[in-house]
Amino acid sequence: xxxxxxxxxxxxxxxxxxxxxxxxxxxxxxxxxxxxxxxxxxxxxxxxxxxxxxxxxxxxxxxxxxxxxxxxxxxxxxxxxxxxxxxxxxxxxxxxxxxxxxxxx
Numbered sequence: 001x002x003x004x005x006x007x008x009x010x011x012x013x014x015x016x017x018x019x020x021x022x023x024x025x026x027x028x029x030x031x032x033x034x035x036x037x038x039x040x041x042x043x044x045x046x047x048x049x050x051x052x053x054x055x056x057x058x059x060x061x062x063x064x065x066x067x068x069x070x071x072x073x074x075x076x077x078x079x080x081x082x083x084x085x086x087x088x089x090x091x092x093x094x095x096x097x098x099x100x101x102x103x104x105x
Contacts, residue, residue: 009051016054019047039095 009016010023024043028035035043056062 009047009054016051018051019044042091042095 009018010020011017021040021044024035024040027033028040
């Protein structure tokens, strides 16, 4: 939800561009969310990944990140799949626990 609230990306003259540090700082200051440095880094990383996939998706040969071949590679290795699930769960838990609303004035 926070990623969508932050705007996901910027619209440049030619295509989408990732969020900048200034945009994330402005979002944090103007919203009710006090973002830590790590959370700001994650928003920027997600924005970069979104923009990267947006550019790649313009190619006809681009496979979807959720395509059968991509998922088959992951599901073929149960240890790798479990490690990925644990990593994602830990990151979301850390992100959510660090999210604090700014006190009302």
